[in-house]
Amino acid sequence: MSTREPGDECRLAAAALQRFPAEVAILDVDGEIVSTNLAWRAFAEANGYRGDVEMVGVNYLDVCDAAAAADGDAAVAATGLRAVFAGRRDGFDFEYPCHSPDERRWFLMRAVPFTVDGGRYVLVSHLNVTERKLAELDVRERTTQLEGIATLLSEDVQRELSTALGRAVLLNRELGTARSIDLEGSLHRVNALLTDALALLTGEDVDLVSVDLEASAKAAWRKVDTLDATLTVDATGVLAADVGLLGRLFQHLFECALVLGGTDVHVSVGTNGDGLHVEFDREQAVSTTVDGRSTADCVESNVAVASRIAEVHGWTLTTDADGTVRYEVSGVEWRT
Structure with a gap:
């Protein structure tokens, strides 16, 4: 059975934070970065950050404010963070796009306040949610396509089918042959299939x-x-x-x-x-x-x-x- 020395938990937490897969920075009450993890530094280096990739001493709020004029998302982030710093919010979550020249990316920023030895800090993490976002966009696109198909079926196809069915009914009344009866029956079945297909596409209330x-x-x-x-x-x-x-x-x-x-x-x-x-x-x-x-x-x-x-x-x-x-x-x- 292992025994723990004083300070082991702090060292364990610090080591885990360094290896945490999302980009993480710890800010002080003034918004200055006091610590970053490996993922944060790797992201900064990979995206051409000019300066010390640890970014210790950089004021995160100042960075957001500087970008706010051209980037509305930066303004939202700065406002949310200030609310956390002021104690008006217990936390702040914000999803934003961060596209590179050759890749579409989205991140979820999460800010959580905490205290250590009476000092107040905010942990800011940036989690890559691109895979989930692309899946959402794909579902949205498919939904739009299905809505278009449903409109086509309900307006154009159903109108033409109703016209054809009406003519088949009149024709069958005039002729009364086996072929005219089969034609009318086939069109009735197609109309029923179309009605059912529209119910499945649109999710409208079914006729119980x-x-x-x-x-x-x-x-x-x-x-x-x-x-x-x-x-x-x-x-x-x-x-x-x-x-x-x-x-x-x-x-x-x-x-x-x-x-x-x-x-x-x-x-x-x-x-x-x-x-x-x-x-x-x-x-x-x-x-x-x-x-x-x-x-x-x-x-x-x-x-x-x-x-x-x-x-x-x-x-x-x-x-x-x-x-x-x-x-x-x-x-x-x-x-x-």
């Missing part, structure tokens, strides 16, 4: 009605090319759901069963407390491609759509794939 679990599952099964596969619905019940979207959720999970369980897979649908499940045995050796796509990609895309359908209903879809594959949907409202 009372849906029979067994009837929905069996109807979805008939729409999938099941080959020699079989289905058992082990429970009955009525749940609040969008009838079209619930059917498509079943279809996507059934597609997963055919990919992972093989053409003669047996699929069971049942209930569990506040939800339902789709379960089947995984085949030991499954095809590595499905219609030119890998098995993993096929399953992932089907589960992604099923998860989105669950999400717009306020449900949660989880997967347990330990030998027996089980997709569980929780948060379902059962109706009597």
Whole structure:
């Protein structure tokens, strides 16, 4: 068992601070830097700082003030730091861009006050958050793209489809042939698909009605090319759901069963407390491609759509794939 000498904790803390991966500086009550760590000095050197990279004695507030005229972020940082120094704030966090000529970068500045032997100091750290920021920007860009697609579908495509559907209805009334009936039916199905797709894209409230679990599952099964596969619905019940979207959720999970369980897979649908499940045995050796796509990609895309359908209903879809594959949907409202 090791014994500690007086001052060991201070030396340990100082050594840890030096090796801390974020850039750290300690400021006194006047804003002067009294200590910096290795990461701070390495960053200063790598970015062409002219002077002693330790920067001890440099007034951090003066640096911010000097840059404030041309950089609004520097002004925000100086204001926040002064509030911490004055005791008006217990801490200050500020995210800002710090791009180099060949790299986009963002940092999170965090200022925390502390006292040592009656002296008041502020620890300032700069953490590189570029990876997280780029991910946020990517999500924002994709969201904007999806909103554009949703607008296109809801305005242009839906308008043209409504026109075509109206003409097909009139044509079918005049002709009443098998082809005109099939055409009208196909356009009605496309319109239903478009309505469901818009609900998934926009996340708007779905049209909840009372849906029979067994009837929905069996109807979805008939729409999938099941080959020699079989289905058992082990429970009955009525749940609040969008009838079209619930059917498509079943279809996507059934597609997963055919990919992972093989053409003669047996699929069971049942209930569990506040939800339902789709379960089947995984085949030991499954095809590595499905219609030119890998098995993993096929399953992932089907589960992604099923998860989105669950999400717009306020449900949660989880997967347990330990030998027996089980997709569980929780948060379902059962109706009597």
